[in-house]
Amino acid sequence: MKITAITPLPPSHVAGIIAGDGTLSGGHIQGIAPQAFIVSVRVLDAHGKGRLSAMLEGIRWLKENGKRLGIQIVNISVGSVKKQKENSQLVKAVESLWDSGLVICSAAGNEGMQQHNITSPGISRKIITVGSCDDKEMIDEGGRFYHNYSGRGPTIACICKPEIVAPGTNIVATNAMKGEDDRPYTVKSGTSMSTPMVSGAAALLLERYPKMTNTNVKLKLWKSAKNLGLPRSHQGWGQLDISHLLE
Template structure:
């Protein structure tokens, strides 16, 4: 059975690069039953994870092109949403994990500065439930850098894998703004090292929500699915891995570079080593 990756985002468009691999979908925003993405953000994330490059003749291909994709729409067309809807989406994943063989969850967004602290705690508790149930959760570090303690929830959850961008010196459009040094920095308020790893995040080309088209986007939203795709690839070959085992292997496959320690965590992920080493 294909490794299922749940994408908690704005939805997912039936792009040619996904073929018949969109195996599940739920809409917590508008309650629609059909697969759709009125933003394009979720589709871009899905393309980084599992696009097979069909519409580009292999030029733009995801990390795990054989994975099954499950869309969990919790954000609207502008990329905004309620924490309560996100929590409900995560509960749905927990309930449906066996049906869709969900082994990985990608969360490419974070809380806004004026969020409710109690809601954040509820969100992180729900994320930890997924992790404890055997699902690898990968979250973006957020685009609120470069200050310390700028990791957004649920990326600040200590159990999960949080991903930042090492090339955030590039100017990039984040929610319509031009931002430099955007990648969220640790440590967290609990003094936990975050993010665990960094990968590229600027000017990433992947599927858009238009027929056979692609788009270029930047942010830690684009970094997280690179790691999610790598985890999905690993689990295709080694389905016995637990979330804790995946995280430990991840940390062993990082290489430090010349950027601040509170930005890179354990370093840049060597994806080839992570997927192929014994």
């Protein structure tokens, strides 16, 4: 649960981690963009709780250090369930990152199937908001069983959201909060798992077409998305289709 800044290729002068390169699994499990270099900015505590001030400080750090580190993509797998407007501090701060040229992908949230429940900063009309395409399946998150969890649009300002959906249910990922068994991998569900898939796809796209702007990336995601026949308020443009995206 972090703001994660991704560069398609690792700058040689930066210490960090390679995203999902399969080291922990002996190469059997890899991420969407296995050679992407990740710079993690922690904004939540050990219990997954956070304050607006921490989010704003994380965004400020990205603005001050992003260019030096070669950051091109920002993944925001966290959001506020408190209803906010587009002129809120959080939304304006995230949009300032977009205006600086970064690709911003944010989770739609897990607030169920009613409309107008996209979490912030996903309500921003500029950034790429990501929902889950497979949220009908019942999931168990910490003893809480639910389905149809992916946040639905439109926003209160009648902006169609999310832009795109990707798999988010029972996703295998590295275990950031290791338990007593010290397992390197875990299984999680939610739009926080869907969002990195789109961020990873964007990294692959920028690796292939390095001169693309964030607007170009957004348009390419739109044109390549697979229509699932779901309501626009659920699927947006449709499901992420990486093979079509990279054509």
